[in-house]
Amino acid sequence: MSILDSAFSSMFNKSEQRVNSSIFEGFGSLISFSNVHTPSKMKVRNALKISAVYNAVEQISNDLAKTPFGVYRDVNGxxxxxxxxxxxxxxxxxxNYLMTPFVYKKLIGNSLLLRGNCLFKIYNDNRGFAASCEYIPWDDVVDVKMIKGELYYYIKGMKLPLMSNEVLHFKQFSLNGIVGISTITxxxxxxDMTLKSQEFSASNLENKGVRQGVIETDKIIKEKGGIIQGWRNAMAEKSADRIAVLDDGFKFKPITITPQELQIIEQQRFSVEDIARWFNIAPHKIKSLVQSTNNNxxxxxxxxxxxxxxPIVTNVEQEFGKKLFTTKEKENTYVRGNLNVLLRADVKSRGEFYSKMVNIGALNRNEVRELEDLNKGPVLLDEYLTPxxxxxxSQLNKNLKE
Known part of the structure; x- marks a missing residue:
């Protein structure tokens, strides 16, 4: 049975009711804990050596960090x-006193993409409201257990576990809805294949194309060690114009790169496309413009x-709403992330959009000014226009009567 089969069978086996047991039992190897290795022992710091992975994480986390979040209340619609x-x-x-909102949200994005989870401990004020939060590296999470219907997080260095209402737990792709699984997993x-192709290319570049080879001669050689060591010494020189001289009929025959090896080097270009799929990001966002044009x-x-x-913004909104409000507040209070910041087009496109929205009465002119970070104008601009x-x-009848 594969790891994934084991995970799904353990999750959906309803005949077995786990009590006081680890959430990760049966599929712990899929969770990116510090003491659990992913397939091929791929680690985060190795994955970030791939430029496409680094840029994908940077782009997505930056966009999340740029998105302004706020608390709103629904008042009569x-x-x-x-x-x-x-x-x-x-x-x-x-x-908290260590982070700005930008760093805070960027950290959520980074941890979600690289670890599949992001955890913060909530600190309440004297009224019981969440006042600040402390980041807990996911590698410090020793275990997560369900005990009598309550979820507990066991953290390295903490004597007592944290209850679910004491933490903000953002999760990415999940097989059980309780913990997430990293994309890197x-x-x-x-x-791993992309890293090895990079190492292969670097090795060829470092050796300037001179790789393994054989020294040929028609003579019988009794002492081979001296010849081999002499060649190695000559080729080990760091000089750009290193020269090796073979005498007495010796010839060096390099073992050249095979067509299969050339394909490995060319594979790096195609791996960018695969990484874009894994991280669900448009290729042009990670600087791959092969299929991009000015039109699309x-x-x-x-x-x-x-x-x-x-989807990430919605995930964050709902976790905030679940953990930061009282039961009464949840009836009409919510958190909203303003994606309009990311959708701002050029000046011409924005102008055309605002013009249409004002003319059909969807926005008034002061609302447009607010969207453009301008101060409100005269009260007259609060009125909605109607063509x-x-x-x-009813409007026509009213106008006729007047």
Missing amino acids: SKERLRSHPADRLISLEP FAAMQL IEQQSLDHVTDTIQ VNTYTE
Whole structure:
């Protein structure tokens, strides 16, 4: 039975009810704990040596960090920003004394992509509201257990485990909804092959194309060690114009790169495409412009926001909403990430969009100013415009009566 088969069978075996047992029993090897090796022993620091992986993580985490989050309340169908709420301060102003909001959100993105999980311990103020949070490296998580219906996190260096309501636990792809699994875990074989092709190319570059070979001669050689060592000494020189002289009829015949080896080197270009698939990111975002043109790159950027960033933002929004509000607040209070920051197009496109939205009455002119980070204008700009040719029947009757 494969690792994945074992994981799924242990998760969905309803006849066995686990009590006081580890969440990872049956598929612990899929979880990127510090004491558990992924297939091919792929480690995070090795994966980040691949430029496409590093750039994919950097791009996605930066986009998450740029997205502003805030606490809102639904008041009769209208949303109201609650800047005075402790959760709003934690999310958008000061998560803790060590981090800015940008660093805080970027850390969430990095940990999700590289570890599959991101954990923060919540500290409450004297009123019971979440006031700050402390980052806990996922490698420090020793175990996660379900005990009598409550989830407990066992952390290295902590005497007592943390309960689920004491932590913010963001998770990526999950097989049980409780802990996530890193992309690197599943992509280990692909990433390992990419690293080896990089090492192969570097080795050829370092040797300047001179690799293994044989020295030929028609004579019978009794002492071979001296000849081999002499060749090695000559080729070990760091000089750019190193020269080796063979006399007495000796000839060096290099073992050249085979077509298969050349394909390994060329494979590095195709691995970028595979890495883009693993991290669900548009290839042009990790600087691969092979299939990008001026006509489709804007659409690809929109797809990047909706397909790559929005699911992560929604994941973060819901974890904040679940852990940072009281039961009563959850009825009409929520966290929202503003993706409009990532969707801002060029000035011309924005102008056309705002013009259409104002003309159909979807936005008023002061709302447009707010979206552009401008101060509000006169009260007159709060009024919504309606085109004359789109008046409703009631509006027409009212105008006729007047």
